[in-house]
Amino acid sequence: MTHLAVGIDGSPDVDAVERAVRIAEDAGFAFVTFDDAGVEAGVLASYLALRTSRIGLAPTLHTTTTEPFHLATQLASLDHATLGRAAWVVGAPNSASALATIGRSPLGPQALRREVSDVVEVARALWDSWEDDAVIRDVATGRFLDADRVHHVNFTGDTFSVVGPLITPRPPQGQVVVLGSDTLDVTARLDVALVGPEVAGRAAAARADGAPLVFADVDVLIDETGTRTDTRASTDRLRHVGTTAGLRELLAGLAGTVDGVVLHPADLTIDLPLLADAFGGRPGPARTLRDVLGLPRPANRFTTVAGEGTP
Known part of the structure; x- marks a missing residue:
C-alpha cells in the first residue's frame, strides 16, 4: 500500500491552511506537513x-x-491533544540569518549532523522518560504518579545537556512519528525518511541505514490544459507539472520503491481539491498515525524488566 500525504508549504493564511487540512482529512490522506511560512509550525x-x-x-x-x-x-x-496523531518533520536551518535569531553561527557539516542526531535522540529519550503506567491516580494515598516510573534521561551532547524527565506523560503513540530528509544523515533515527530525485537509489540507501519507511517528496501542479507554470525553486523534490493521469502514472511507478508520497500542491485552492478528487478515498476511523502507517508502538527504554531493574 502506498500512503499519500500532503505538504502545505508557504501559506501565511491560517484560515487557508485550515481549509486545506480539512480537504486533506476528508479525502483520507494520512497526514499533512507544515512549514513556518506564517504562524510557527508547532503552534499551527x-x-x-x-x-x-x-x-x-x-x-x-x-x-x-x-x-x-x-x-x-x-x-x-x-x-x-490529537490522541496520537502527531508527527515531527525534522528541520535543520543552518544559514547565518536563521541562526542569528538565537545568536549562533552556522555549523560545519559534521557539527550539524551531530546536533541534529543529538536533538532527535534526546527527544526520543524524553518521550520515554515516563513509563506508560507512571500515572496511577491513587485517591486513597493521594499519589498521582509512581515516581519510580518517571526517569531522568541525563543526556549530554556536544552543545547541550538535558537531565529530564519530560513535564508531560509519555505520548499516546509512545514515540511521536519522526520524519526527515535522508540528506540530514540521521536516517537511522527516523521513522520515515523523505527522499527526492534519484528515488530508487536513495530509497534503497535509506532502508539500508535503518529507516522503517521511505516517502518520496513530490511538488505537484495539475495542468490539464498546458497553461500553468510551477515557479517553485525546490531542488530536492521530484516534480510533476501535468495532468492527473500523468501523476497517476508517476505514483504507480513509485509504488514498488517507496512506502508513500508527500504531495506538495503548488496552489492549495486549485491543486489540492484536484488531488483530493483524483486520489482521495473514504476516510477511515480515527486511529493513531502509527497505526495508519503500520508502525509499531515502541517499547519504552526505561520500562522495568521484572526482577532486573531498568535496562
Whole structure:
C-alpha cells in the first residue's frame, strides 16, 4: 500500500491552511506537513489539533534553533491533544540569518549532523522518560504518579545537556512519528525518511541505514490544459507539472520503491481539491498515525524488566 500525504508549504493564511487540512482529512490522506511560512509550525499544528479528528499533523520544528527540551514537550503535548496523531518533520536551518535569531553561527557539516542526531535522540529519550503506567491516580494515598516510573534521561551532547524527565506523560503513540530528509544523515533515527530525485537509489540507501519507511517528496501542479507554470525553486523534490493521469502514472511507478508520497500542491485552492478528487478515498476511523502507517508502538527504554531493574 502506498500512503499519500500532503505538504502545505508557504501559506501565511491560517484560515487557508485550515481549509486545506480539512480537504486533506476528508479525502483520507494520512497526514499533512507544515512549514513556518506564517504562524510557527508547532503552534499551527496545535491550533489544528482539535479542529481535526483523523489526519496526522506533522509540523517542521528546527533542531538548530529550538531548545531540545521544549521541542520534545511541544510534540508530546501535540500527540496528547490529537490522541496520537502527531508527527515531527525534522528541520535543520543552518544559514547565518536563521541562526542569528538565537545568536549562533552556522555549523560545519559534521557539527550539524551531530546536533541534529543529538536533538532527535534526546527527544526520543524524553518521550520515554515516563513509563506508560507512571500515572496511577491513587485517591486513597493521594499519589498521582509512581515516581519510580518517571526517569531522568541525563543526556549530554556536544552543545547541550538535558537531565529530564519530560513535564508531560509519555505520548499516546509512545514515540511521536519522526520524519526527515535522508540528506540530514540521521536516517537511522527516523521513522520515515523523505527522499527526492534519484528515488530508487536513495530509497534503497535509506532502508539500508535503518529507516522503517521511505516517502518520496513530490511538488505537484495539475495542468490539464498546458497553461500553468510551477515557479517553485525546490531542488530536492521530484516534480510533476501535468495532468492527473500523468501523476497517476508517476505514483504507480513509485509504488514498488517507496512506502508513500508527500504531495506538495503548488496552489492549495486549485491543486489540492484536484488531488483530493483524483486520489482521495473514504476516510477511515480515527486511529493513531502509527497505526495508519503500520508502525509499531515502541517499547519504552526505561520500562522495568521484572526482577532486573531498568535496562
